[in-house]
Amino acid sequence: MTKEEALARVRDARVGRLATVRPDGTPHVIPVVFVLDEEEGVIRLYWAVDQKPKATTDIQRLRNIRANPAVEVVVDSNEEDWDGVWWVRLTGVARIIEDGSEREAALAMLARKYPQYAASPPEGAVVAIEVRRVSAWEAREGNPSETLRDS
Amino acid sequence: MTKEEALARVRDARVGRLATVRPDGTPHVIPVVFVLDEEEGVIRLYWAVDQKPKATTDIQRLRNIRANPAVEVVVDSNEEDWDGVWWVRLTGVARIIEDGSEREAALAMLARKYPQYAASPPEGAVVAIEVRRVSAWEAREGNPSETLRDS
Numbered sequence: 592m593t594k595e596e597a598l599a600r601v602r603d604a605r606v607g608r609l610a611t612v613r614p615d616g617t618p619h620v621i622p623v624v625f626v627l628d629e630e631e632g633v634i635r636l637y638w639a640v641d642q643k644p645k646a647t648t649d650i651q652r653l654r655n656i657r658a659n660p661a662v663e664v665v666v667d668s669n670e671e672d673w674d675g676v677w678w679v680r681l682t683g684v685a686r687i688i689e690d691g692s693e694r695e696a697a698l699a700m701l702a703r704k705y706p707q708y709a710a711s712p713p714e715g716a717v718v719a720i721e722v723r724r725v726s727a728w729e730a731r732e733g734n735p736s737e738t739l740r741d742s
Numbered sequence: 743m744t745k746e747e748a749l750a751r752v753r754d755a756r757v758g759r760l761a762t763v764r765p766d767g768t769p770h771v772i773p774v775v776f777v778l779d780e781e782e783g784v785i786r787l788y789w790a791v792d793q794k795p796k797a798t799t800d801i802q803r804l805r806n807i808r809a810n811p812a813v814e815v816v817v818d819s820n821e822e823d824w825d826g827v828w829w830v831r832l833t834g835v836a837r838i839i840e841d842g843s844e845r846e847a848a849l850a851m852l853a854r855k856y857p858q859y860a861a862s863p864p865e866g867a868v869v870a871i872e873v874r875r876v877s878a879w880e881a882r883e884g885n886p887s888e889t890l891r892d893s
Contacts, residue, residue: 606820610761610771617812618769620761622820622829661768665759669773669820673858678773707824 594739604666611655634722637697640715677729683722745890755817762806785873788848791866828880834873
């Protein structure tokens with residue numbers, strides 16, 4: 592899988608799973624809906640918090656990111672046919688955006704991907720993940736997972 | 743969702759996503775196939791490494807577990823209908839089982855759940871996750887995520 596192919600799969604994925612690290616050093620993982628943003632070689636994911644800002648102080652993944660911004664997201668094939676199984680992992684650094692034009696632009700991208708968000712926009716913070724590494728694995732290639740570079 | 747309902751969803755799930763923490767303190771997440779084992783109040787997941795033992799020293803998730811056995815697994819609804827969305831998270835401690843009767847018993851359970859494993863058993867270590875906390879969230883219940891207790 593090339594890096595371009597991996598990013599195309601990420602772009603098309605409807606859900607990813609986001610891992611963060613809690614302040615006590617244990618891992619935390621939940622599903623997230625997200626949008627991939629690429630411009631001039633910068634790879635970025637955006638996802639949003641549905642709840643109102645006042646409630647977000649209680650959201651574990653935001654608490655984790657404030658203490659340790661290192662995150663990882665995996666998207667995968669979710670298939671029963673194991674010969675077709677693959678995953679792509681994005682390793683990066685998260686940044687919480689409480690308001691402003693970048694948040695508005697990210698919400699517009701999310702609404703284009705998810706009609707549910709167009710009908711009912713998220714009320715909380717947006718989180719940007721600046722992707723530092725793209726790794727992937729695919730059963731049919733039979734090789735170990737690898738970090739993908741620009742081809 | 744009760745704890746019993748949450749565990750039934752975990753039992754039926756075909757894939758989970760496993761988060762571990764790398765020795766450098768960053769998170770790592772990949773899909774895993776697993777089996778749920780419950781006996782006398784003990785909740786345990788087993789998953790297996792396909793590769794031969796000699797190759798497993800290079801597997802990042804095992805390196806992570808050796809340095810920090812704290813893990814988390816999420817299973818979720820993977821649905822486009824957001825009203826039906828849910829997830830269940832299992833927080834626990836992992837233990838690597840290189841050989842012996844517990845490994846054999848876990849492989850037999852995995853083979854009953856996944857025909858692919860019956861045809862071609864995993865050759866590497868089995869990992870047991872002793873589950874310490876079950877948390878869940880469901881869109882239709884409209885409440886924040888919560889730790890589930892025995893009812």
